[in-house]
Amino acid sequence: MTPAYQRPRLTPEVFRLLRDQINAHAGLEYHDDALYAFERRLSERVAELSLDGFAEYYQYLRLGGGAELDEVVDLLTTKETYFFRQEYQLRALERELLPRLAVHNARSRRLTLWSAGCSTGEEAYTVAICVLESQLFAGWDVRVIGSDISRRSVAAARRGVYRPSAFRSTPPALRRAYFEERPDGSHVAEGVKRLCHFGQLNLLDPSRASIVGRVDLVLCRNVLIYFDARSRAKVIENLHERLLPGGYLLMGHSESLWNVSTAFELCHLEDDLVYRKPLVTGRLDRPVEQ
Amino acid sequence: MTEWSQLERGLSAADAEERRRAAASLALTTGPNTVALLVRALGDGDWRVRKEAVHAAIAHAPSAEVLGALVDLLRPGDNVGARNGAVEALAGYGVHALPALARALADLDADGRKLVVDVLAKSARAEALPILRTLVGDTDANVRGAAVEAVSAIGEGCAEEAIAILDAALDAPGRFERVAALHGLNRLSATLPWDRLEPLAADPLLLPAVLAAAGRSGAEPAVPLLIGALASSTGRSFVDALAALHGLCQANTAARERLRRELANAPAKLADEILGLAGDEEASVEARRHALAAAALLVDDRAARAAAEALSDDALAEQAEAALTELGSTAVPALVEGARGSSAEQRAACITLLGPLVALDPDANAAAKRALGDPAPEVVAAALDALAQAGDRATLADAAGLIDASPVVAQAAHRALVQLARRHQEAALVSVRATSPGSAAAEAAATVIEALGRDAGGEERWVEFLTQALNGPFPRVRRAALSALATVGGVAAEEPVAFALTDEEPEVRLAAVRALGRLKDERGAALGVEQLLELARASADLALVAAAARALGEVRDPRAVPVLADLLSREPRVAVAAVEALGAFEPALRREHLGVALRHPDPEVVKATLRVLASAREAGALEALGDCLDHPEWDVRRLAAELLGQLGGDRARELVLGRLSLEAHDLVRDELGRALIALETESGRRRTAPPPSLRGVRRG
Numbered sequence: 001m002t003p004a005y006q007r008p009r010l011t012p013e014v015f016r017l018l019r020d021q022i023n024a025h026a027g028l029e030y031h032d033d034a035l036y037a038f039e040r041r042l043s044e045r046v047a048e049l050s051l052d053g054f055a056e057y058y059q060y061l062r063l064g065g066g067a068e069l070d071e072v073v074d075l076l077t078t079k080e081t082y083f084f085r086q087e088y089q090l091r092a093l094e095r096e097l098l099p100r101l102a103v104h105n106a107r108s109r110r111l112t113l114w115s116a117g118c119s120t121g122e123e124a125y126t127v128a129i130c131v132l133e134s135q136l137f138a139g140w141d142v143r144v145i146g147s148d149i150s151r152r153s154v155a156a157a158r159r160g161v162y163r164p165s166a167f168r169s170t171p172p173a174l175r176r177a178y179f180e181e182r183p184d185g186s187h188v189a190e191g192v193k194r195l196c197h198f199g200q201l202n203l204l205d206p207s208r209a210s211i212v213g214r215v216d217l218v219l220c221r222n223v224l225i226y227f228d229a230r231s232r233a234k235v236i237e238n239l240h241e242r243l244l245p246g247g248y249l250l251m252g253h254s255e256s257l258w259n260v261s262t263a264f265e266l267c268h269l270e271d272d273l274v275y276r277k278p279l280v281t282g283r284l285d286r287p288v289e290q
Numbered sequence: 291m292t293e294w295s296q297l298e299r300g301l302s303a304a305d306a307e308e309r310r311r312a313a314a315s316l317a318l319t320t321g322p323n324t325v326a327l328l329v330r331a332l333g334d335g336d337w338r339v340r341k342e343a344v345h346a347a348i349a350h351a352p353s354a355e356v357l358g359a360l361v362d363l364l365r366p367g368d369n370v371g372a373r374n375g376a377v378e379a380l381a382g383y384g385v386h387a388l389p390a391l392a393r394a395l396a397d398l399d400a401d402g403r404k405l406v407v408d409v410l411a412k413s414a415r416a417e418a419l420p421i422l423r424t425l426v427g428d429t430d431a432n433v434r435g436a437a438v439e440a441v442s443a444i445g446e447g448c449a450e451e452a453i454a455i456l457d458a459a460l461d462a463p464g465r466f467e468r469v470a471a472l473h474g475l476n477r478l479s480a481t482l483p484w485d486r487l488e489p490l491a492a493d494p495l496l497l498p499a500v501l502a503a504a505g506r507s508g509a510e511p512a513v514p515l516l517i518g519a520l521a522s523s524t525g526r527s528f529v530d531a532l533a534a535l536h537g538l539c540q541a542n543t544a545a546r547e548r549l550r551r552e553l554a555n556a557p558a559k560l561a562d563e564i565l566g567l568a569g570d571e572e573a574s575v576e577a578r579r580h581a582l583a584a585a586a587l588l589v590d591d592r593a594a595r596a597a598a599e600a601l602s603d604d605a606l607a608e609q610a611e612a613a614l615t616e617l618g619s620t621a622v623p624a625l626v627e628g629a630r631g632s633s634a635e636q637r638a639a640c641i642t643l644l645g646p647l648v649a650l651d652p653d654a655n656a657a658a659k660r661a662l663g664d665p666a667p668e669v670v671a672a673a674l675d676a677l678a679q680a681g682d683r684a685t686l687a688d689a690a691g692l693i694d695a696s697p698v699v700a701q702a703a704h705r706a707l708v709q710l711a712r713r714h715q716e717a718a719l720v721s722v723r724a725t726s727p728g729s730a731a732a733e734a735a736a737t738v739i740e741a742l743g744r745d746a747g748g749e750e751r752w753v754e755f756l757t758q759a760l761n762g763p764f765p766r767v768r769r770a771a772l773s774a775l776a777t778v779g780g781v782a783a784e785e786p787v788a789f790a791l792t793d794e795e796p797e798v799r800l801a802a803v804r805a806l807g808r809l810k811d812e813r814g815a816a817l818g819v820e821q822l823l824e825l826a827r828a829s830a831d832l833a834l835v836a837a838a839a840r841a842l843g844e845v846r847d848p849r850a851v852p853v854l855a856d857l858l859s860r861e862p863r864v865a866v867a868a869v870e871a872l873g874a875f876e877p878a879l880r881r882e883h884l885g886v887a888l889r890h891p892d893p894e895v896v897k898a899t900l901r902v903l904a905s906a907r908e909a910g911a912l913e914a915l916g917d918c919l920d921h922p923e924w925d926v927r928r929l930a931a932e933l934l935g936q937l938g939g940d941r942a943r944e945l946v947l948g949r950l951s952l953e954a955h956d957l958v959r960d961e962l963g964r965a966l967i968a969l970e971t972e973s974g975r976r977r978t979a980p981p982p983s984l985r986g987v988r989r990g
Contacts, residue, residue: 211788
């Protein structure tokens, strides 16, 4: 009989070593309660590499260079999400922000929205659907950029094929209008896909972030929670740099720029509070020192 | 008991092993009796003792005393073993023995002088040639013959001097000296004019060597003689004559045509014999190669069949291909038949050879189309290459359908698609319009768009299509789309190409970098320079930095020079790319930076720098190469030697010669030798092809 697979155990000491190394590589912060998640998500990699446990894996990461660290980040950060998450915020986007941008950008007829930390693409496609539903941008040059640090997530976003669980908050009419049901899952319609462009980006890396170009609005929801304070400030600085004056930053409902940056101004909407890059910036406010 | 009496007792022992040990210890002892004991040991009845004594005698080099005793042993005497041992030991003395040997010649008998020749041949020193020149004119025929052979044996390293001696020996009174001289000249690959060879051809003893020399020298007047020799010879002589014919074919086109004419008029039996040998599986590979070369001159479908069969044999395939190419349309039926053979290599080779005929010959065309369904990828690839020039519209779809097959087929499909799209533009564009940018088929569509370039018209539409393809799930499609955008995109493609730098697949990111390097606006101005500079300066991805450096080299924007210079101290792969990129700039802009790269700790960076310096033949290249002849890494020294050989000139020769006397690494010594040959050939000092051991030298 084949012996049952025994997962290698991750000791607290080795967990701390791994955690610090990942933090140094990608700025991601994990607390002690992430030990189990580490063990569960990385144990298969330890087995694949025929290593004798996590201590050896740590050595391999230390000496093996960035490629394996990217793999680790991939494994730790790939997460399932769903369409039309945080509906109240999307309502604000559709009813208030997109109309404002339609007016603001009427001359250029160009709109660029960035889902920073897009995971497997649900958020970016959701935003694209919102744009189409608003019917404000017909004939415009519209780009919805989705970026994530995880290679696997970006590849999945490109495929644009989803399981039923991704639609738990999607109005059925929108699902019918913008997805095509096939045996392997629900495929994002071509008209939506055409607006979306996906890339692999570490939000901490300003040179890579600059590739995105200037954007009108950034959704960076439930992403900063994975970063330590210093990295969080750096990410916000990079997002600020990418936003056009008057551009908006939308964060998760439990996130704020409190103690992170004073470079944005608060913008009160009917359904939400969002941040905005001031139209005229005398100087770039430095992130708040921790 | 003294050491000497112990040694004497040892050398007198009945037990050979005890005598051998005593002889061995003579290598380490010095004293008044050493010479006498060495001589005694050299004359021992047991070969193991004599062998040990030879080593001991050599260990005393360059002792004049031991040398004198060894030379004395060449004088008349009964002990053959001692004389042979002396020859071995004197050869081991090398150049140190030469003056003593030269002096001894005056009072040595013929046997002694013959032994001197043996010593010189064994020592294989170019410095021995003046003595051998004297001995080639010796009064004794045996000495003269041996001297001629010795000259050819040691002539490889000093070919010009050796050839001069051997050339003179062709006029020697003795037939055997002339035979030895001509064989020596053949061995050294000397080229000889026909008027020098013709008088020798009358001697049947010399004829095979004359034919070989004539073949190598490309002497057309030798053709009738060669055909006559083929018709009248058998066995090894027949093969030798075929070898001469093969050499003549390669050396002189006019001679090949004359051979073809003369063979057509030769008795049918001769053709049968040539074809028989070409197809004889029991014959040696060498003989069959020569026979295939001769068969190619016969307009005979049997020759084509023999060659087509030989395609399946790795050792003969190259010659068989050459023969089939030479046979031209005569070979078609045999090739069509061979394309159905059991060996995939043979089928692929037959289809490749049919390639140029696909447009002209329906059978060749049908065979190539059939081969598209072959189970072996190399056969399908060959068929795609064959049909690329002459395929119809349906082939366009075939090629498109194979573009995502295994790498070898995919590459051929890509090549075919490019050519076919240009020939069937309208059909190609119809297929593109019917393709979804998110599908796998978009790779072929992107390839077509790139192939047609701006000729395709509707650039805006194609940029839109290709930008959409960049969003698709297939990395191959995204790469093809980037390449096409670089060709047709212009300003509109700048943003999507730059964004592809964030692609999750490394090969797509690299394709984006390359596309940035190629992207130009309507006036031909490079669009991606800023992005490339930023990547080179700031990216942590070494592969991207290296690719950006290379792309900057292609763009040749002067702003790149300081950025590339900064990369010279980076990791080897980045530094090598920076060196190669700098190579594209004007020497004045890069000279100082390349000097820095020459000091990089990684030898690959140094080698890349040497290649750049040498390829531009810029000032300072010779001295940099000369400095690198002393580099601690042997592969750097070897490359420096090779490049000096390519650069040419007296200074290069001086540097190579200077290093040759110091170099200890075998491979570097070989390269220095090749370089020297190249330099001497180039300067006209040498009138030979490179000697066999040094063939394959690359020339700049």
